[in-house]
Amino acid sequence: MLTPEQIKAKKTTGEKVSMITSYDFAFARMAEAAGVDQILVGDSLANTMLGYKSTREIGMTEMLIFTAAVCRGAPNTHVVADMPYRSDKDPQTAYDNARRFMDVGASSVKIEGTPAGVIEFLRSHDIPVCAHLGLLPQTAENFKQKGKTEEEAAAIEAQAKFVDSLDCFETVLEHIPEELGTRITREVGSVTIGIGGGKFTDGHVLVMHDALGMHNGKIPPFATKFVDMYALGVEGIKKYVDSVKAGL
Numbered sequence: 001m002l003t004p005e006q007i008k009a010k011k012t013t014g015e016k017v018s019m020i021t022s023y024d025f026a027f028a029r030m031a032e033a034a035g036v037d038q039i040l041v042g043d044s045l046a047n048t049m050l051g052y053k054s055t056r057e058i059g060m061t062e063m064l065i066f067t068a069a070v071c072r073g074a075p076n077t078h079v080v081a082d083m084p085y086r087s088d089k090d091p092q093t094a095y096d097n098a099r100r101f102m103d104v105g106a107s108s109v110k111i112e113g114t115p116a117g118v119i120e121f122l123r124s125h126d127i128p129v130c131a132h133l134g135l136l137p138q139t140a141e142n143f144k145q146k147g148k149t150e151e152e153a154a155a156i157e158a159q160a161k162f163v164d165s166l167d168c169f170e171t172v173l174e175h176i177p178e179e180l181g182t183r184i185t186r187e188v189g190s191v192t193i194g195i196g197g198g199k200f201t202d203g204h205v206l207v208m209h210d211a212l213g214m215h216n217g218k219i220p221p222f223a224t225k226f227v228d229m230y231a232l233g234v235e236g237i238k239k240y241v242d243s244v245k246a247g248l
């Protein structure tokens with residue numbers, strides 16, 4: 001299992017870092033078998049697994065159940081647990097919740113934005129932190145690209161330098177212009193993990209359900225569907241239904 005230090009070292013060697021979300025035991029096993037560097041138990045599980053419209057609709061109870069399942073399925077892979085909405089509302093609450101994630105086997109936690117004093121407090125208690133900047137689904141008013149204006153780009157760049165100075169070992173950059181993703185990647189010591197951040201970040205993350213085509217809904221413009229598991233699944237179940245009807 002890669003440690004935060006080993007992940008950070010890849011920045012020096014130029015080896016790209018792969019991350020994919022997983023939410024349960026079976027898919028975590030698949031991700032580990034495929035040799036992914038890191039699994040993110042994203043709060044996107046609110047949408048992908050539970051059918052909610054917003055990631056704000058889940059909390060620590062759900063996140064802990066899914067994170068524990070992923071850790072059982074991928075015992076040799078670095079698992080990043082996503083701190084759900086308001087679980088990091090103040091430093092002590094964030095620490096208590098981060099500890100609960102570490103206790104079920106997570107290797108690090110991901111924090112959206114820069115909630116006051118939270119990252120500092122977690123780092124002072126040795127919790128490895130993956131930052132998340134750019135589009136922040138927990139609080140965003142819309143899902144449009146961020147950092148398009150000079151002012152917004154400068155603010156994201158400043159945040160990236162700030163979390164780097166707090167010793168976050170990596171930073172997810174979501175839905176920002178490629179030029180900004182490239183610039184931040186050059187300027188910070190932490191590993192940048194893009195999801196719609198252009199080609200030149202240190203690594204990339206995708207939502208498993210988008211990458212494997214596990215739903216027939218729209219995928220974000222920056223995601224790639226590598227297989228069509230939804231169609232395969234429907235086809236397989238249809239064959240089963242037909243075999244039952246045929247009395248086989």
Ligand code: KIV
Pocket residue numbers: 021040041042043044045082172174195205207
């Ligand atoms: O919850 C999630 O899946 C995420 C990724 C989009 C980075 O935060």
